[in-house]
Amino acid sequence: MAQSQASPLRTAIVGAGMIGRVHLDAVRRSGAPVAGISASTPARAKEAAAALGVERAFDSSEELVTSDDVDVVHICTPNDLHAPLAELALRAGKHVVCEKPLTTAPATADALAALAAASGSVAAVPFVYRYHPMAAEARSRVLDGRAGDVRLLHGHYLQDWLSEPGDTNWRVDQGAGGPSRAFADIGSHWCDLVEWVTGHRISELTAVSSTVDRDGGRPATEDAVQLLLRTDRGAIGSVTVSQISPGRKNRLWFEVDGSRTSLAFDQENPESLFVGSRGENAAVLRDPATLSPAAARLSVLPGGHPMGYLDCFAAFVRDVHAAIRGEGPADAFPSFADAARMVRLTDAVLRSAADRTWKEVA
Numbered sequence: 189m190a191q192s193q194a195s196p197l198r199t200a201i202v203g204a205g206m207i208g209r210v211h212l213d214a215v216r217r218s219g220a221p222v223a224g225i226s227a228s229t230p231a232r233a234k235e236a237a238a239a240l241g242v243e244r245a246f247d248s249s250e251e252l253v254t255s256d257d258v259d260v261v262h263i264c265t266p267n268d269l270h271a272p273l274a275e276l277a278l279r280a281g282k283h284v285v286c287e288k289p290l291t292t293a294p295a296t297a298d299a300l301a302a303l304a305a306a307s308g309s310v311a312a313v314p315f316v317y318r319y320h321p322m323a324a325e326a327r328s329r330v331l332d333g334r335a336g337d338v339r340l341l342h343g344h345y346l347q348d349w350l351s352e353p354g355d356t357n358w359r360v361d362q363g364a365g366g367p368s369r370a371f372a373d374i375g376s377h378w379c380d381l382v383e384w385v386t387g388h389r390i391s392e393l394t395a396v397s398s399t400v401d402r403d404g405g406r407p408a409t410e411d412a413v414q415l416l417l418r419t420d421r422g423a424i425g426s427v428t429v430s431q432i433s434p435g436r437k438n439r440l441w442f443e444v445d446g447s448r449t450s451l452a453f454d455q456e457n458p459e460s461l462f463v464g465s466r467g468e469n470a471a472v473l474r475d476p477a478t479l480s481p482a483a484a485r486l487s488v489l490p491g492g493h494p495m496g497y498l499d500c501f502a503a504f505v506r507d508v509h510a511a512i513r514g515e516g517p518a519d520a521f522p523s524f525a526d527a528a529r530m531v532r533l534t535d536a537v538l539r540s541a542a543d544r545t546w547k548e549v550a
């Protein structure tokens with residue numbers, strides 16, 4: 189249901205952790221009023237509201253997502269709460285931005301995507317690396333044929349914050365985090381981004397995974413995955429996903445090798461795109477004057493004024509708001525259906541790692 193230009197999009201944030209604050213910043217940059225925030229307890233919600241300058245602390249997240257004073261809900265909690273809160277919000281007629289993974293089980297993800305499609309609400313998931321201008325430039329160069337036929341996809345997504353035996357987080361716990369950790373948490377970002385850049389879909393995969401012994405010896409989810417893949421359009425690929433790679437903070441890197449050029453993008457150095465050819469190689473710098481229209485649209489600062497992660501979130505929220513107002517293309521942002529696909533892909537990774545066979549991705 190499109191909302192008129194005049195009415196403000198009253199937005200509320202569920203969860204005041206790392207990413208809740210990033211969402212809050214993006215909403216504020218959009219000019220939308222922040223109607224409230226919730227946290228794990230009423231006291232924490234009050235603390236967060238005071239610290240972040242938000243007027244209203246909701247006593248519970250259920251109250252927030254059904255409140256008459258809220259139009260758009262951002263769900264930024266641990267993974268196991270995404271599905272129940274998103275469902276409640278959709279049934280209450282809210283537009284929903286829900287963090288990834290959309291759910292911790294494939295059946296719930298498909299049901300939620302179907303509910304979102306039937307609801308008429310805008311329902312989006314922040315696979316925000318799509319909003320880096322130079323990632324969008326790579327996509328334009330694949331779609332307009334400058335890269336040629338895509339033959340090979342490869343790369344990695346590496347972090348180090350769980351590399352010590354004593355490192356822990358709710359994500360390590362299967363209850364709060366779900367059956368997959370490293371892959372659901374960051375591998376899904378890599379796969380979403382590379383599928384979006386190339387227009388290919390990963391159709392078959394085989395995976396091996398590794399889990400570190402952690403203090404306490406509790407059962408934990410996987411720390412690292414190596415994946416081999418085929419796409420529906422005949423390309424092959426591989427990716428390494430790890431949260432135990434010392435020194436690597438948030439190293440999302442991919443390369444797409446086409447029959448004419450190769451394109452490589454590094455999320456930690458997002459101001460340029462490597463364009464390789466049999467002749468000269470180039471590092472194409474972000475400059476709205478020279479980029480493809482789809483990349484220039486996201487390039488809100490002149491070249492030489494570095495853009496980054498927070499700008500991706502701001503652009504994502506702009507697209508979500510445009511869709512709510514019926515102004516932008518409804519599919520400009522990553523949808524619940526896209527996120528449900530990543531949940532299915534994650535499930536295929538776990539099944540393949542368990543029985544050491546190739547799996548098709550529905």
Ligand SMILES: NC(=O)c1ccc[n+]([C@@H]2O[C@H](COP(=O)([O-])OP(=O)(O)OC[C@H]3O[C@@H](n4cnc5c(N)ncnc54)[C@H](O)[C@@H]3O)[C@@H](O)[C@H]2O)c1
Binds near residue numbers: 232269
């Ligand atoms: N899209 C991205 O780039 C990106 C990046 C980081 C995290 N995430 C996702 O965001 C989610 C949160 O991750 P994070 O890094 O912010 O974790 P975090 O641990 O920093 O924050 C989670 C917050 O949720 C709160 N919380 C727990 N139960 C709650 C409840 N019932 N109601 C409201 N709040 C509750 C916790 O108190 C905590 O403050 C995860 O699902 C994660 O996968 C996405």
